[in-house]
Amino acid sequence: MQNNFQDIVLTDALLSMHQLRNIGIYVTDSRIITYGYDGLIIVRDNMEPRKVIAIFMPHHRTQGGVKSAISSQFGEMIVSLGRNGDVVANRIRYFIFICSLCIEISI
Numbered sequence: 001m002q003n004n005f006q007d008i009v010l011t012d013a014l015l016s017m018h019q020l021r022n023i024g025i026y027v028t029d030s031r032i033i034t035y036g037y038d039g040l041i042i043v044r045d046n047m048e049p050r051k052v053i054a055i056f057m058p059h060h061r062t063q064g065g066v067k068s069a070i071s072s073q074f075g076e077m078i079v080s081l082g083r084n085g086d087v088v089a090n091r092i093r094y095f096i097f098i099c100s101l102c103i104e105i106s107i
Contacts, residue, residue, distance in 0.1 A: 014049055017042050020061065024068065031075040035066035041080060043071075043092065054078075058088040 016023055019038040026033040031053070032044040039061045045051040053075075059066050064083025071078050079089045 012049060017052070017055065020065070024066070026068075026070055028071050028073070028075060031071050033069050033071055033078065035069040035080065037061060037065040037083075039063075039065040039082075041066060041069050041078060041090075043075070043078065054092050056090060058082070058090055059084070059086060 016034055018034065018036050018040055020036055023034050023036040026035075027046065030046050032046050032049055033041060034044075035041045039057045039059045041054075041056055041058060042052060043054040045053055058078075058080050059082035063086075067081045067083045069078055069080040075092065077089060077091055079087065081087055
């Protein structure tokens, strides 16, 4: 295989929204999850990366932030491991639009 970069096209570039460096990433069919030393987990829609679904801080930056984060198959549950050894599970609430009405459901 030849190093020919003509077949690669940049489709989009976004700010990570993280406050510190060394950001980790976990990608599923439906979600893009980034995490890092700042303790933040940012969840984006995989089809529309500019659409942020959730931002939350399950681990504090003074304790090293997030070491790793994974998602359930459909993205409703995020489990993270802090650098201090804590394991945290977070459920994300979704908003479903039916007949122009917004009905909040917890999955």
